[in-house]
Amino acid sequence: MAKIIDGKQISQQIKDELKEEVKKLKAEGRNCCLAVIQVGNDPASSVYVGNKKKACAYIGIESRAYELPEETTEEELLSLIEDLNQDSGVHGILCQLPLPAHIREEKVIDAISPEKDVDGFHPQNVGALVIGRKGFVSCTPAGIIELLKRSGIEIEGKRCVMIGRSNIVGKPMALLMLRENATVTVCHSRTRNLKEICKEADILIAAIGKPQQITGEYIKEGTVVIDVGIHRNADNKLCGDVAFAEAEPLASAITPVPGGVGPMTIAMLMKNCVEAMKNGSADK
């Protein structure tokens, strides 16, 4: 029987710690503000953005919502970001992805000031992570590190297998595990012998984007299994990249879906916002 890693509870703990911190900062007259931009009305994005605003309200972070129509031009969006970069009352800027096809994601990511890039997507922040300098780290991978640490799971010296190489999860996750002194293997859709490689993992992190692909055959007994995926199965129930019922009896610890990695992303975003404010990118 695996220990179930409760991301809901751990994220709540982080949010409560932040709430206390924000209260103290407010008493010193320091206010924290996140600008949240959404272009168009993709239903999944609307849910994520709504949850981010709710978390801000809970912690005491001001959130400024910019809900722009689908037809917004790239130029208009870049101009808004530039205004927010210059606005000393705004500490963090988040532009929800994906963007409509006519807007180049790269241009938008590059336009956000690295000091306000609470998503950790700007090349300067990604580069800082690569060479071990201070900077904002992508929220989902940062949240996974918190999950492991707060669950008392040692990372140093462990064999970590990361399945997935996206800019948002796989690549930064691999770098963070390396920073924690794990031995890291990154697998992806072209990897040969995926099962065999996964079976060598002490910590297996799945971010493949395919429902329940990681069955028991991929899992060594005693492995820590972290599931980043979120999908709806044939019964319209939420599931991850891991076949939980098969993995759970083998794993020593496992994240459920929902209630595992998901809630951590927002908690880490909030942490980055408070950090951005403390770094004093505004109110100077």
Ligand code: GUN
């Ligand atoms: N879309 C899916 N995940 C994310 C995220 O973490 N940040 C932003 N900005 N967009 C997303």
